[in-house]
Each structure stands twice: as C-alpha cells, then as structure tokens.
Amino acid sequence: MKDILTPFASAGRLMLKDDLKAVEPQNLSDEALVQAAQQGSLDAFDVLYERYLPMVYNRVRFTVPETDIEDVTQEIFIGVIRSLKSFKGDARFSTWLRTLVNRRVADYYRARNPAETELETDISEAESVLNVVHVSSNTASIDDQIVLRRALHELPESYQDILLLRFVEGLQFNEIAQERSQSLEATKSLFRRAVAALRKQVEQPDA
C-alpha cells in the first residue's frame, strides 16, 4: 500500500484538524491521518479504519475461530484508539498495527481454555474453509486446508507473520523486507524456512 504524500506531510509540519477540511482525507498518508486522529479527528481515524480493516480482518480470520473474528477485530481497533496517543511514529503505522494484532491474538489464546479452543477451532475452521472453497473443490482439498490452517497456528510468530504478509496481505518480498526492516535475502530465507516448517508441521503435527 503506497502512501500519498500530501503538502502537509511533506512539509513536515503537524497535521491539524482543520487541514482535513482542505484535503481529501482518503489521499492523506497514514502518518498525517494518525496526527490528525491524535488531535481528536474522528474523520481521520475513520479513514485509517477503512484502510486497515481488510488487513486486520484477514489476519484475524486466519488466526482465530470464525465465531470470534468480529469481536477480536473490534477489540484490536479499540486498542488502537486507546493506544493512539502513545504512537510516536518511530515505526510505520502498519507495522505498529500488526504488532497490536499479533499481541491481541496471543492474548486471545492465552485467555482461553485449550480444549475449548481446539474444539471451536475445528468447527469454525471447517466452516471458514467451506465458505471460501470453490464449489468444485473436493473433500480432500478441504481437509488439506483445515490441516494447513491448524498447522499455521502452531508455527512461531515470525513464520506465521511472513506467510500472512505474502499470502494474505499480498505484499511483495521487497515490501515485506521494508516492513520487517531486514534485507531482501533475509526475507526470502525466512519465507523458505517458514514454508518448510509448515510442511513439517503438516506431516508431523505432534513434532
């Protein structure tokens, strides 16, 4: 996702609420929107919400049971509102937001009974996969996808993260490298190790 630099952002001055009236908020960079939201602009926050809801939703969709997707997504954005003042702009907003998503998903699993989670995950994964799988898909491929998603949950966070960035968010490898502040080579290497680890997890789920 490319940010569009505005005169406000490029001039390096703070974005004021009144500035939003002069520029289409949809055209503002994340940073300019965050600054306006920090000053109390709900309009600016709304644009950020529109911009990042698909990313947050899809990340959550592949990491928590179907029944809790809406609640967790909502809690993440509530967390954004509550933490907005503390965002200093040291990292990109998207990076900061992904950290919040990962933390919230981790809290979600920490707070739940493992047995309950496993049962719900089985059912909801089946429902979720059935919702997206094409009508012509056979039972074997549906089973494969359920197994794959379950295996994904078992991977270390860095592996899950890079697979979600590439497959779910559709970021190119150079964009992922920027996002993770690492070299392109290191990014591709991490990706290959993540795919290999997933394969191993699918073949030996208890390993």
Added chain:
Amino acid sequence: MPDNSQFDSSMLDDALASFTDRLLGGESSESTTSDSEFRDLQVTASQLARALKASPPDPAMAQRIRASLAAEWQRTMPVTKKTSAQPRAGWWDRIRGMFIDESDSRWQSKRSLQQTYGFALAGLAAILVIILIFTDLIPTETLPGATLSTPVIVAGALIVGFVLGAAAWYFLRRKR
C-alpha cells in the same frame, strides 16, 4: 527457473520466492523441478495460496464495528482538547465576561451572574456617593435639594446609585 541441479540454500530461497510470485500472479503453479526438497516446498506454497485467500470483510460487520468504535472514541478521546487549545482570555475579557454572556449553552447561569454583579455595582455606586457626601468632597450646598435632611439625602443617593448601576449593567448587556 532452477531445475534438476542441487540447490544451495540461497538459491532455494530465490527459487521459492520467484515461484510464489508467479503463483500469486496467476501463472501456472506446475512444478518442473526434480529437486525433491524444492518440489515439496512448491506443493506447500500452492496449498497455502489456496488456503489463505483473502476476502473483504462483511459490510454489515464493518458497520457494527464502526458504531462501537465511534462510542469508544467519545469515551476515550475527550473534547477537552478543544477548550485547552483556545487562547487564554485577557483580564478585560474575563471582567467583561462577568457581565456579557457570549455562550448560548450556559446562558441561564450567566444571566443570573450578570444580575448579581449588576446589583452589586449599583450598591457600590450608592455607597460611594454617600461617602463622598459625608466627607464633604461634594459641596452639598450646591446640589439641588441642599436643604433636605440627611436621611432624604441617603435615600436619594441610594436611588441614584441604583440607577447608575442598572444603567451600567444595561449598557454592557446591549454591547453584546
């Protein structure tokens, strides 16, 4: 694309990344390599591409979340920012504000405050006139009704003071 040679790890990284780019770009995901490790990775990447298809959030859900966020926003981001951002009023503005109401929302309480200060001003003016008369700073002989008794003079001064105070209050109100 690498084929049946042995891959070192960096070649494997590049080859899998290229394969994934083609796969997600909609090109054929047919494997042509004889390297078993690379072929396994290709198969897993293909499965991932099928299993992790992104989809847009349900609009109704997005709307429900937006409504909750708006409520949370009102709770978390107080409007105090607006008042603190206003410039601090000068001393004259603050005194003037005691008499002249510039806020519609607080109109009721301001009005009673204005009346209080109006009466206080009238009383103050009356006391001032009495003091001036009794300290002979104003030659009472020159005033109309100089032959009147002291209680009448006091009553007259009170009336004059009240009229002056009321006039001052009315004048300030009209400037609004």
